[in-house]
Amino acid sequence: MAENCQAMEAGLVLSTHYVDVQMSRREIIRSGKNTNKSLDKDLIITGDLDRQESFVEQIFPSLNGDKHNKRYIMLFGKAGMGKTTLIKKLCLDWSKDSIPQFDFVFLLDGKKLTLTEPAYSLQTLLLSLSSFAPPYTDPGEVYSQILAAPKRVLIIFDGFDELRDYEMLLQTLEKDLVTSLQRNGKAQSFTVKQLFSAILQRVLLPGCTLLLATRPRGNASQLLRRTDSLLEVCGFSPTNVEMYLSKYFTDPTLRESAVDCLRASSYLQLLCWNPGLCHLVCTVLEQSKSSDALPRTLTGLCHQVLCLKLEKDRGSTQMPGETQEQSVQEALTEISNNSQVRKGRKNNQTKSRSARQSALRSRRAKKAKGQEKERDEVDEENVFEDNDRKGDKELLSQLSSLAWEGVKSNSSIIPAEKAVSAKLKAFGFRTGLLLAHRLRTTVAGDDGEGGGQDDNNEEGESKENGGDVNLVDNCDDGILLWANPFLQSYIAAVHLSLSRTVPDRSFLQTLPFQTTVKGRRKPKREELELTQRFAVGLLFYNRTELQRLISYKETVVRDMLVSKQALATKHLEGLSISELSPAQVLEACNYVYEAQFTPKGGGENPASRMLTHLAANLPEFLTFCGVSLSPPDVFTVQNVLEQGGAEGRSFCLDLEDSGIQICGLRALMSLNNINTYRACIADVITLWEQLEQSDEGELLLGAVSKFKIHPLKATQVCHIEHLEKLVNIHVHKRLSESSSQSESILAEGVPAVKELYKLEFELGPENGPLALPKLWDLLPGLQNLQHLDLEKSKIGNKGAEKLANALVSLNCLEILNLSQNCIGDEGVKKLALSLKDLPKLHCLSLYSNVISDEGAESLAAVLPHMASLTELDVKYNKMTDVGAQSLGASLRSCQKIKTLRMWNQCIPYGVFERLQQQDSRILWH
Numbered sequence: 001m002a003e004n005c006q007a008m009e010a011g012l013v014l015s016t017h018y019v020d021v022q023m024s025r026r027e028i029i030r031s032g033k034n035t036n037k038s039l040d041k042d043l044i045i046t047g048d049l050d051r052q053e054s055f056v057e058q059i060f061p062s063l064n065g066d067k068h069n070k071r072y073i074m075l076f077g078k079a080g081m082g083k084t085t086l087i088k089k090l091c092l093d094w095s096k097d098s099i100p101q102f103d104f105v106f107l108l109d110g111k112k113l114t115l116t117e118p119a120y121s122l123q124t125l126l127l128s129l130s131s132f133a134p135p136y137t138d139p140g141e142v143y144s145q146i147l148a149a150p151k152r153v154l155i156i157f158d159g160f161d162e163l164r165d166y167e168m169l170l171q172t173l174e175k176d177l178v179t180s181l182q183r184n185g186k187a188q189s190f191t192v193k194q195l196f197s198a199i200l201q202r203v204l205l206p207g208c209t210l211l212l213a214t215r216p217r218g219n220a221s222q223l224l225r226r227t228d229s230l231l232e233v234c235g236f237s238p239t240n241v242e243m244y245l246s247k248y249f250t251d252p253t254l255r256e257s258a259v260d261c262l263r264a265s266s267y268l269q270l271l272c273w274n275p276g277l278c279h280l281v282c283t284v285l286e287q288s289k290s291s292d293a294l295p296r297t298l299t300g301l302c303h304q305v306l307c308l309k310l311e312k313d314r315g316s317t318q319m320p321g322e323t324q325e326q327s328v329q330e331a332l333t334e335i336s337n338n339s340q341v342r343k344g345r346k347n348n349q350t351k352s353r354s355a356r357q358s359a360l361r362s363r364r365a366k367k368a369k370g371q372e373k374e375r376d377e378v379d380e381e382n383v384f385e386d387n388d389r390k391g392d393k394e395l396l397s398q399l400s401s402l403a404w405e406g407v408k409s410n411s412s413i414i415p416a417e418k419a420v421s422a423k424l425k426a427f428g429f430r431t432g433l434l435l436a437h438r439l440r441t442t443v444a445g446d447d448g449e450g451g452g453q454d455d456n457n458e459e460g461e462s463k464e465n466g467g468d469v470n471l472v473d474n475c476d477d478g479i480l481l482w483a484n485p486f487l488q489s490y491i492a493a494v495h496l497s498l499s500r501t502v503p504d505r506s507f508l509q510t511l512p513f514q515t516t517v518k519g520r521r522k523p524k525r526e527e528l529e530l531t532q533r534f535a536v537g538l539l540f541y542n543r544t545e546l547q548r549l550i551s552y553k554e555t556v557v558r559d560m561l562v563s564k565q566a567l568a569t570k571h572l573e574g575l576s577i578s579e580l581s582p583a584q585v586l587e588a589c590n591y592v593y594e595a596q597f598t599p600k601g602g603g604e605n606p607a608s609r610m611l612t613h614l615a616a617n618l619p620e621f622l623t624f625c626g627v628s629l630s631p632p633d634v635f636t637v638q639n640v641l642e643q644g645g646a647e648g649r650s651f652c653l654d655l656e657d658s659g660i661q662i663c664g665l666r667a668l669m670s671l672n673n674i675n676t677y678r679a680c681i682a683d684v685i686t687l688w689e690q691l692e693q694s695d696e697g698e699l700l701l702g703a704v705s706k707f708k709i710h711p712l713k714a715t716q717v718c719h720i721e722h723l724e725k726l727v728n729i730h731v732h733k734r735l736s737e738s739s740s741q742s743e744s745i746l747a748e749g750v751p752a753v754k755e756l757y758k759l760e761f762e763l764g765p766e767n768g769p770l771a772l773p774k775l776w777d778l779l780p781g782l783q784n785l786q787h788l789d790l791e792k793s794k795i796g797n798k799g800a801e802k803l804a805n806a807l808v809s810l811n812c813l814e815i816l817n818l819s820q821n822c823i824g825d826e827g828v829k830k831l832a833l834s835l836k837d838l839p840k841l842h843c844l845s846l847y848s849n850v851i852s853d854e855g856a857e858s859l860a861a862v863l864p865h866m867a868s869l870t871e872l873d874v875k876y877n878k879m880t881d882v883g884a885q886s887l888g889a890s891l892r893s894c895q896k897i898k899t900l901r902m903w904n905q906c907i908p909y910g911v912f913e914r915l916q917q918q919d920s921r922i923l924w925h
């Protein structure tokens with residue numbers, strides 16, 4: 001396994017190129033209801049500071065001593081975020097004994113589901129179909145060891161694109177099947193799907209640990225119910241990016257210039273947050289001559305990577321004789337200079353490269369035979385090159401149509417029934433756009449060179465430029481797939497935007513923000529979203545550049561682009577921006593950004609028209625609440641907000657529950673057309689502290705004065721912890737004991753606290769009590785609070801007493817909701833004493849508590865003193881006719897009260913009716 005899991009793409013090797021990334025533990029909102037949950041909607045999004053981070057080693061708590069060992073772990077992250085890489089690292093660590101709790105680790109790939117014949121057993125699945133599995137000399141013996149101690153087995157599932165793929169496997173298995181699976185472990189009569197299902201449903205190997213990797217989209221009610229632990233790959237931090245670059249560019253001069261170039265390209269640098277994109281960025285940096293030539297958009301990045309791949313392919317396929325040899329040698333030297341990693345693989349590569357070179361030479365020789373001898377050699381070259389380029393463009397066009405088919409069906413696998421010509425496959429492999437994935441593990445000795453299986457059973461770019469064309473043809477258990485999700489989406493977009501076979505009408509239907517027949521906007525899959533983004537980007541991309549991908553004449557391309565540009569612009573301008581969801585607003589910002597760097601031409605620029613339109617129509621109260629804002633997302637949002645600023649618009653930003661990083665928060669909040677902002681309180685405080693430390697007084701002033709927290713709904717314990725911190729700053733009028741600069745800025749306290757008028761404490765009966773002590777401490781600091789909602793928080797009599805103490809300071813309180821809180825007579829007596837001193841309280845609810853007659857009487861006693869009270873609700877308590885009559889009597893001297901709700905089963909019906917007749921303000925409901 002140590003050998004087999006090493007390979008990363010383009011010849012990089014895990015042990016030298018892996019960057020230790022962090023993961024964050026995530027939780028889902030457990031509402032108790034069995035709703036059809038969708039992970040990306042139901043995850044609790046924490047602030048930057050609150051992410052509980054952990055490293056690979058910490059995924060599995062040690063088996064000894066940990067009673068709550070997590071046995072169903074889900075690892076998620078968007079495309080390219082490094083799930084597979086992390087799993088490989090895990091396998092590598094295990095192979096080096098650093099995860100001693102497992103005797104066996106098996107990696108099962110979702111792609112194996114394409115094997116549909118009922119010809120497998122658990123034994124063959126684990127020992128022959130799992131990735132990285134070595135050939136076993138005595139599989140029977142190994143299998144019995146696995147069965148003997150399933151607790152010491154880790155099974156990893158990877159290669160599933162989305163959550164919903166797992167859901168399909170969690171549908172209940174038929175009883176007969178369960179019985180036969182359990183009885184006949186060795187019978188090779190099951191499908192991969194049945195075996196996967198049985199493992200996931202704990203029918204087979206119950207007790208083993210499962211780690212499931214997936215992209216986060218899709219509904220997954222079944223899966224989420226089973227999961228004990230949710231981990232998200234965080235992506236690269238700026239330090240990780242630096243580390244990656246230093247590993248990628250081993251030559252110090254190259255590294256330095258790459259780092260400099262990257263520093264000069266803000267957006268590119270932010271894209272590196274996604275490790276998969278960071279790799280693409282390095283590919284471009286490696287070849288780029290100056291920072292001016294670097295791409296500025298995601299479209300530009302993928303375009304350049306694709307062109308480099310095409311050029312590399314042409315470079316090695318088109319140059320005759322010596323020149324070709326030289327260039328391949330140069331390329332090899334460059335590669336080995338750049339990374340020691342590739343050295344290990346060099347033999348293979350050199351072998352396949354030289355084999356291919358000679359094949360190419362003979363191809364060229366054959367081609368050359370029929371040519372007119374007298375022709376000038378240079379001309380001959382050009383003709384070949386032209387023809388080859390045309391051929392490549394034709395192949396690329398076929399690939400792009402295939403890519404779009406894949407995006408539409410949400411798959412990176414090219415279905416076997418698709419007829420893909422050998423030439424196209426060869427082109428796909430050579431350029432590294434396609435991979436071949438072997439479905440069955442090679443048995444020892446199968447491989448002529450004794451190499452065993454390769455790279456997670458995948459072939460293609462790993463033997464780049466190699467002669468693996470026949471692999472899929474010759475090997476009937478191979479499948480074809482796209483090597484890179486970004487490039488697949490990019491090429492799919494090339495089909496949409498640059499193919500004449502996609503007429504305007506169809507193109508229009510592929511644009512984002514389509515409403516379905518039912519009028520709802522469907523949630524979209526990742527690749528489709530990316531493809532749409534690229535499609536828009538391509539329409540406005542440099543035409544000369546695009547010409548490298550397609551063989552139409554310039555005028556044809558121009559006309560086609562102009563027409564599609566007009567459609568895209570009209571489509572966006574026709575949208576009612578204010579009706580878009582926060583996620584769609586973000587999408588729009590991303591599209592507009594991709595289109596933005598249109599080369600200057602005559603006339604009005606439709607791309608800038610789109611930007612202006614979006615900026616002019618964004619709602620003033622702009623919320624990204626609940627939408628994950630990645631670093632590059634923040635950049636595109638900033639771009640639109642700045643444009644809005646140029647048009648005289650200003651915004652109130654809500655960045656709560658967006659997971660925005662503190663540096664992103666800083667970037668947005670410091671724009672001068674932001675009136676107010678909301679965000680995770682703890683992150684905001686950290687930002688203030690940073691600004692204070694860096695002596696940025698003016699920014700700090702803005703950051704403090706623009707921050708808003710009203711109205712505040714606390715749903716997690718940390719929300720109250722953060723609020724407590726903020727109230728402390730407000731009360732002490734400085735950020736910390738030692739701070740001096742903030743003192744003048746905070747001389748009047750924190751405006752956000754002063755302007756907090758409504759606080760809803762919604763932690764529920766389980767978490768509520770954990771945060772209550774902090775709430776009691778901080779409440780006196782909220783002097784302007786008008787509305788306090790503590791419904792269903794289990795505050796009890798003790799809490800009521802604490803609250804009573806705090807109420808003394810809340811002179812502005814108008815509404816107090818204490819429904820369903822287990823408050824009894826003791827508690828209400830204490831409360832009553834403070835309530836009478838609240839001059840503005842007009843609405844009090846003590847609905848569904850445990851107040852009996854004694855408590856009712858103490859309330860009755862203070863009612864006449866509560867000058868502003870208009871509504872009192874004490875329904876569903878424990879008082880009898882005695883308490884009810886005291887309250888009724890007291891009501892007579894309270895002219896202001898409009899309604900008194902007090903019915904419960906302990907009050908005899910007749911008594912209540914009589915009371916009601918005496919005073920119509922007494923209500924049943």
Ligand SMILES: Nc1ncnc2c1ncn2[C@@H]1O[C@H](COP(=O)(O)OP(=O)(O)OP(=O)(O)O)[C@@H](O)[C@H]1O
Pocket residue numbers: 008009017018019020021077078079080081082083084085086215244275276277279485
């Ligand atoms: N920790 C890491 N260190 C170095 N490179 C990494 C790391 N994580 C990811 N990469 C780079 O990013 C590329 C994409 O990562 P990977 O394939 O693991 O993503 P993924 O989350 O599995 O994506 P997908 O959802 O598309 O399967 C890798 O091929 C590798 O080059």
